[in-house]
Amino acid sequence: MFFLHNLERRVTLHPSYFGRNMHELVTTKLVKDVEGTCAGDYYIIAVMDTFDVSEGRILPGSGLAEFTVGYRAVVWRPFKGEVIDAVTHTVNPHGFFAQAGPLRLFVSSHLMPDEIQYDASATPAQFTNNADIVIEQGTHVRVKIIGLRTEVGEMWAIGSINGDFLGCLQA
């Protein structure tokens, strides 16, 4: 789910950048630093604006200036039980990996409807029910997140396509 979130971050600036457009530089650096990162249990998708750049403080010893910046950002937090769309990345006998934006999901063969089976002889390998459902590399799928784990800078998720309206998305 997407949120507009108020965040705060300390940005340091090298002394060679001290000058009139310091605040611009701070913003640029902030955007470069945080956009696209995983901050605990959410991803920072985009920085909307900075609304508060504090006075710079010179850090003793290094000469760098530290600014505390308040900013608004669009963040995405996947929730357990949430249904999201993803693109199949690789298929292996145990299940398939799907990519939902920055998040990599694994859908185990146990969490698929029984009729969907792994077919290794197909090129490329696929999960199929030998009828309309074919999940191979590049297929769009709708999955339900049933497990999430976060580490610093990383997130893992387990998806399921065992349920109504889940699974292969017909184009």
Place this chain on the structure above:
Amino acid sequence: MSKTIRLGTRLRYPITIVRLLKTPGEQIKKQEPLLEYSFKWKREIVDEIGGNTRQEEQTTTVTWDSPADGELTKWHITEGQRIVADRPCMVVKEECPHAVQFGGLCAMCGKDMTEVNWAAETRDTARAPIHMVHDQTYLTVSEDHAQRTEAKLQRRLLHSRKLSLVVDLDQTIIQACIDPTVGEWQKDPSNPNYESVKHVKSFQLEDGPSDLARRCSYYIKTRPGLEDFLNRISQMYEMHVYTMGTRAYAQNVARVVDPQGRLFGNRVISRDENGNMFAKDLQRLFPVSTHMVVIIDDRSDVWPRNRPNLIKVSPYEFFKGIGDINSSFLPKRQDLLTSDATPNGSSKKGKAQELRQMAEKIDATLNAGGEMTGGDDPALTKLQLEEQERAFEKQINDRPLQVLQEKLDKEDEEAEKATVHSEDGSESRSSSPPPHRHRVLQDDDTELKYLEKHLTYLHQTYYAEYDSNCGSHATNGNVDLTLVPDVGRILEELKGQVLQGFKIVLSGVLPRGIDIYRSEIGLQIMSFGADLLPKIRNDVTHLVVNTSQPGREKLFDARCRPHIKIVSQEWLADCFSRWEAVDETPYLFTTRLVGEEEPGDKPKGDDMIIGDDTNGEAENTMPNGKRSKGLKLKLIAAPGHTRKPKPVGDGDEDDSEDSDDSEIEEGLLPEDLPDGQVSPIDSLKTFNWDSADAELAEFLASGSSDEEEDNEDDEDDEDDDASDDVDYVKNEEDQEISSSSDNSRKRRARRSRSRSKTASPSSPSRKRKSHDDEEEAGTESGGGDESPTKKLRRTKSQRASSLRNQYVADEDEPQQGDHSGLPTPLGTDDADAKQQKEVNASPVPIEEGGEEDDDLDFDEAELEAEFEREFEREFDKVGAEAQAEEDGLRQGDMDGADTEKG
């Protein structure tokens, strides 16, 4: 999904079950109390008034909490039972076996497996320890699940009558290089290599290991006939890629080889997922059974655990001299069967050492086991990455291919000139167009043809055996996996027939000090069914010689037995690649070595031709007057020497040497020299070894007590060693020229006297010195035939004293050959200088010292100057005395020297 749960080892046994809190059929949760038990323990009670302690037995009742979730189905224990050790206590039906896990999450129920629970002894992540997916290290499965998956795979393969084939990339089916020359040649149709490189594909890695690797293009040359080969093989085998390159590299190469992804699909594993930088392991992909897996690889040493399944192919070398660009992580290869591999002795030794170290490392990492964190030792990995980077840089900057082509062009030019010069009209060369240039890149590899044959043959044999196994119980659909034959065994049987009955001896093929039975080539010979013998015997059938470096002994031995076929190592290589006993005729080694006798003659192995240049050192190690060659070789061969098991029935038991190469055995026994040749050590026979021994003994004895005094000497030594190597050769020559110079000896004697004044009078070093003087005088008077032992000793000490020699030169004395055989302390120099100063008012000695030390460290120079000053001061005190005595002593010395000389 029932799971039996044990009480665990952490309880204080013996315990007594007091009460069971749950009945079968109830749902239980982790950390929920399931039973109460009691245990007895001793409590120490301190009587504070009396001051004594006593122990009192106490009984405590505690609860035992569930380590698992699920439904309790059965208790294995009853109330009131006394339990003395860990044992199963209940059966729980779990909702989820957590058999597939992804990044610490159970892929079946979505629970977090990394939670640490005090009630459970093992972590849940340990329940799925096996990696078996090609492109992921985060996905792990349990043993059970792995078994099921693999059984499924085997059924499918049997059904489609296929086997698994693990294919290596580099130098097996392709060769990669990053030499930018290839790109230039591709754009230039006039280049002689244009035809060869026309079909070379290239790509760039966006996520390469380093900036450099990202910028450069990778040029991929597929082995000739690869496409057809793969297409045909894919009918019989399901193919996997297993490479030591990075993931991005592997995928890009797979795209080059197999653009549609039909052959390999996503069955690509690279070093990023391998979990080991040094070795490949089939268990990484097929954790349960490798019965249906065949490997093709150009290196067998990277498959330490799966040798039986491996078909070793000869490495593909299209870009000459480039090798395998991803091999910087692997030990250096030792199994090249080409004659241009002629490493010299020392580097071979180094390689062997390296190999051993690497092997140890591999063992260590293998033993470390299933950790799949990618790196073993981060520091080591980093080091190797750097090494690879350096290799890359070198290739880009040096452009080895261009260099080779230029060399070839030059040769062509010269050849051209030569033909023009000869003006021979019928020259075949004149028919070819003049601007024709030879090309470096020749695409004439035929390995895949043979490989395809072998793989087809293996496939047929395998399924023939499988069918005969199944034979009676032909149950369709439901395959009994116990009937599946082991392809490794079949492969070994097939290969074992190839050279059956051959008895092969190697000569000059392997470096010394390597156990032939454990070397790559040795293992391969044996895997093809031939017997490998360490030395020539009558039943030997083939001698394989390194054509560029034939070992003499074995060659001569074999020459006098006409039934032994002496072949070059290419014969062996071709036998390996064709799986048949190739006709030896084109490979026969007929070249006569220098000094070799006519066939049939009794060979005299001990010519001086090979040994000549090494004899100078050899003599130094000889404490007796005997022939030294054999001993020297023995000494060199000894360290790190692994003794081979001796083949049964080997008659020659007195030979304890590794007989892999030639000279060692023979040299042990002194033999007559061929006529007309004088051994350079003949002079040693007349040498008085007793005096040398006595001197050595004295030297060793004096060493310890001498230390204090010699400190300065040592300093000198160190200083000089670096800068001295050059002039010491010169000095040696000088020595011969002016060795009988009386003058120098006088000076030396004088010096030792004056020195003995400044130092403690009874110093043993003085004794040594004078002894030396005598010694030297004796040998010098002997003229040219002085013993090399002495020479060495002298040159050694000369290095130490050269600072003074230089100083002598400064004094403009004509005789450069002022060589005392001793390190002389600066103090003595100073004394000399001082005297000199007194005589011809030369500059201050301190300055001189400083000049001499110009090329030394500043600090050291300063230190020395300080020493000199101190000595000077000391010398001033005794100076007068010394001066007084000097004249008399000098006179006496001269007499002494004269008598010595006489």
